Amino acid sequence: MRVVALEEHFLFPDLAGRLRDRAGTMPWLNPATSAQLADLGAARIEDMDANGIDVQVLSASMPGADLLDGREGVDYAQAVNDRLAAAVSEYPARFAGFAHLPMRSPAAAADELQRSVEQLGFRGALINGLSAGAFLDHARFMVLLERAEALRVPLYLHPNLPPASVVEAYYAGLPELPGQLLATGLFGWHAEVAIHVMRLALSGVTARYPGLRLIVGHMGELLPAAIGRADAILTRAHAFPGSLLQHLAERVYITTSGVFTVPPLLAALTTFGPDRIMFSVDYPYSRNSDGAAYIGTLPVSPTDLAKIAHGNADRLLGLES
Numbered sequence: 001m002r003v004v005a006l007e008e009h010f011l012f013p014d015l016a017g018r019l020r021d022r023a024g025t026m027p028w029l030n031p032a033t034s035a036q037l038a039d040l041g042a043a044r045i046e047d048m049d050a051n052g053i054d055v056q057v058l059s060a061s062m063p064g065a066d067l068l069d070g071r072e073g074v075d076y077a078q079a080v081n082d083r084l085a086a087a088v089s090e091y092p093a094r095f096a097g098f099a100h101l102p103m104r105s106p107a108a109a110a111d112e113l114q115r116s117v118e119q120l121g122f123r124g125a126l127i128n129g130l131s132a133g134a135f136l137d138h139a140r141f142m143v144l145l146e147r148a149e150a151l152r153v154p155l156y157l158h159p160n161l162p163p164a165s166v167v168e169a170y171y172a173g174l175p176e177l178p179g180q181l182l183a184t185g186l187f188g189w190h191a192e193v194a195i196h197v198m199r200l201a202l203s204g205v206t207a208r209y210p211g212l213r214l215i216v217g218h219m220g221e222l223l224p225a226a227i228g229r230a231d232a233i234l235t236r237a238h239a240f241p242g243s244l245l246q247h248l249a250e251r252v253y254i255t256t257s258g259v260f261t262v263p264p265l266l267a268a269l270t271t272f273g274p275d276r277i278m279f280s281v282d283y284p285y286s287r288n289s290d291g292a293a294y295i296g297t298l299p300v301s302p303t304d305l306a307k308i309a310h311g312n313a314d315r316l317l318g319l320e321s
Contacts, residue, residue, distance in 0.1 A: 001306065003295065004313040006057035007156065007217045007257035007280035011037040012083055015076065019063040036284035037061055040087035045094055051292035054310070055093075055319065056283070058084060059126035060100040062160060066131050073102035077112050085120040096319060097122040098156055103131035106140050110147035117151050123317040124153035124215075129160025135196050137203040145209050154213040154253065154316060157196050159189030159221075185258075193221035197252060198230070201244060206251055213316065217257035217280060223248070224267035245271060253316060255280035256308075260294035274304040278313045
């Protein structure tokens with residue numbers, strides 16, 4: 001069976017090295033992971049082959065252009081995208097790309113998205129967390145959302161390191177490593193993306209751009225578990241027109257990235273449905289072998305398994321099977 005994975009990361013060491021002073025501590029970039037991130041060739045393909053993964057949709061890992069203002073950010077994003085396009089062109093049957101955007105310059109980000117889609121053949125863009133402290137419902141980002149809708153490509157909402165004020169309020173006072181983990185992959189990242197999606201809906205942005213499609217990873221970033229209660233509260237308060245669940249289920253896709261247990265999948269299936277779930281590994285932060293073992297045991301019908309493994313991604317991203 002064809003398998004497409006679409007939260008799979010890379011990083012160009014020479015470019016990322018320029019950002020170390022701005023990025024601060026980057027505990028996720030140990031030597032082994034850094035080497036895997038840097039490889040967009042034979043070793044990555046070999047690992048994919050060993051685990052039955054046909055296509056990786058590649059996206060730039062942190063740190064990135066979201067740390068850079070003005071022309072510096074635009075140049076950085078363009079350099080990343082041009083290099084990614086070269087890698088995809090070398091393995092066109094195995095790789096596809098999500099654009100990296102200079103989010104501190106929203107109009108330039110919209111232009112870079114268009115260039116990446118129309119000239120480089122990318123399938124959308126991945127956005128790492130807040131941009132200069134703001135979520136995408138801020139008015140300055142409407143130019144980007146409008147462009148994504150017009151281009152008919154999705155935006156993958158990925159987490160990033162939390163702002164200092166959030167760290168101080170929620171994660172300070174713990175031993176260093178547990179505090180870092182709670183702020184990021186343990187819980188904080190997932191809460192941030194869930195808030196991001198809900199802000200886009202509650203602010204009216206997703207209604208304003210009904211053709212905009214969003215992707216979130218990590219089995220829905222807490223949304224499948226929280227959406228029923230959210231709907232009940234909004235209904236009692238008359239604070240949202242209709243069902244928030246239905247509204248989001250028409251606009252949001254979920255990937256399995258980094259979550260390889262059954263209970264979260266069941267929550268995603270019963271809220272968003274099998275047409276909205278797509279397989280991902282979160283390579284190299286998660287192992288392809290764990291993803292491959294997981295997809296082989298999903299408690300779904302063969303038809304739904306094909307949708308999750310490749311069909312939904314092929315349809316959403318326009319991939320050729």
